[in-house]
Amino acid sequence: MLLLYHVWLSPFCRKVRLVLGEKKLDFEMKVQKVWERDDSFLALNPTGEVPLLIDEDGTRIAGSQPICEYLDEMYGDASLIGQGAVTRAEVRRLVEWFDRKFHDEVIVNLVDEKIVKRFLGHGEPNSRAIQAGSRNLHTHLSYVEWLVDRRTWLAGEDMSLADLTAAAHLSCVDYLGDVPWDDHPAAKDWYARVKSRPCFRQILADRIPGAPPPPHYADLDF
Amino acid sequence: MLLLYHVWLSPFCRKVRLVLGEKKLDFEMKVQKVWERDDSFLALNPTGEVPLLIDEDGTRIAGSQPICEYLDEMYGDASLIGQGAVTRAEVRRLVEWFDRKFHDEVIVNLVDEKIVKRFLGHGEPNSRAIQAGSRNLHTHLSYVEWLVDRRTWLAGEDMSLADLTAAAHLSCVDYLGDVPWDDHPAAKDWYARVKSRPCFRQILADRIPGAPPPPHYADLDF
Helix, strand or coil, X not given: CEEEEECCCCHHHHHHHHHHHHXXXXXXXXXXXXXXXXXXXXXXXXXXXXXXXXXXXXXXXXXXXXXXXXXXXXXXXXXXXXXXXXXXXXXXXXXXXXXXXXXXXXXXXXXXXXXXXXXXXCCCCCHHHHHHHHHHHHHHHHHHHHHHHHCCECCECCXXXXXXXXXXXXXXXXXXXXXXXXXXXXXXXXXXXXXCCHHHHHHHCCCECCECCCHHHHCCCC | CEEEEECCCCHHHHHHHHHHHHCCCCEEEEECCCCCCCHHHHHHCCCCCCCEXXXXXXXXXXXXXXXXXXHHHHCCCCXXXXXXXXXXXXXXXXXXXXXXXXXXHHHHHXXXXXXXXXXXXXXXXXXXXXXXXXXXXXXHHHHHHHHHHHCCECCECCCCHHHHHHHHHHHHHHHCCCCCHHHCHHHHHHHHHHHCCHHHHHHHCCCECCECCCHHHHCCCC
């Protein structure tokens, strides 16, 4: 069985979990306290970061995009990155959009401020960061709407790693109850489609001690 | 002919230039002033960022890793990402290492502080940032040495996108004269091997007005 080292509410780890789910792979998860020095983990991954995947034959793959590319090359019939170099470039462009831009503009300002900071005892959330994160979130949801107004899924006619990546990031903000879905009905429709896939069930069952999600979080008809 | 929108001293743009060179593709370059709003460029790439590549048939590819993956799939016989999912994962892991970790720990502290800030009139370099960047650079050079002590090239027995990415980042710091090569002879040997490849010539010829590189920058026998 595959083994995934992860932390809760990491969009990068959630993205890998969704890919493992789409590929119908059985896997175990192990929480790695990346904020504590752990020499045995550093020997597995010198960045000390998660996600880290150990395949059944012992192969170690570090980093969310390398892991997703690896799983896509190794497992399953249909590619989640798509067919043809141009389609694949568009999928990878959107993956980078969410992994970098959305992460830096939204996740850092909302999830890191509200949850990670509290959990690590780094003080109160910065209200200016939260305001900036909320403003940026509207822009990103509008971009999702712009895309799904023109395409069935974010990168084209097929569901792809772009959708899983975007949904992984949004699901972390949704866990906080901070996504203004009612202002972005087309983005909500798209998210409902991703959320209803079997690979998403495990993520909707996540519960962080002391920080329960709002009732709509796991509701497919939110 | 392919067209690359770029800025000078961007490691991400340099990485794409090196791949274009390795693939023996003719290309033109156009400087995009990403710090000025340009609606015609935003229409080409909604992030407003470089690198952006326009292929001969008009296909637009945005983002350094999507561009490199695209070029690797489209052009040339030998893959720069390598053969086999495990090798490819190791190449992509190291690409991420330099594009994220090295960038955030070294490029931001040295290149952005010393050149980008001055160029954009954002004030004097922050001396604490520069000290941190210099310290981090030693750690990264030691990691390069650890790798080439065990392998011919960074990711294995073949020169790969990992080497080109690492060298693209290091070349920006080397343009400032800030790489302590003499403290890291094995890293210097590896860099000399990458630097002597034909794809590197164009980068060694870069000259930024008002900020010339040190004499050793373009010297293959530095």
